[in-house]
Amino acid sequence: MLGARDRRVPPADGQQYRAALTAAGVEVRTLVFPEDSHALDKPQTEFEQWLNVASWLKAHLA
Known part of the structure; x- marks a missing residue:
C-alpha cells in the first residue's frame, strides 16, 4: 500500500520493492492511494487497507 504523496518512501521506491518481490516469486498486490502520504490515514484509506490486510491474512x- 502506497501513498502517492509519500515523501518518506516515494511511490517509485515502493514499485521497485514490488518488482523485487515479484522477481523472487512472491505474489504481490499493490494499492496506491492518490491523496495519501506516508501515514495512509484518511478514513476511506484506513477502511480499505484493513479490508485488504484481512483478506491477505485469510x-x-x-
Missing part, C-alpha cells in the same frame, strides 16, 4: 494463514 488467504495466506488459512
Whole structure:
C-alpha cells in the first residue's frame, strides 16, 4: 500500500520493492492511494487497507 504523496518512501521506491518481490516469486498486490502520504490515514484509506490486510491474512494463514 502506497501513498502517492509519500515523501518518506516515494511511490517509485515502493514499485521497485514490488518488482523485487515479484522477481523472487512472491505474489504481490499493490494499492496506491492518490491523496495519501506516508501515514495512509484518511478514513476511506484506513477502511480499505484493513479490508485488504484481512483478506491477505485469510488467504495466506488459512
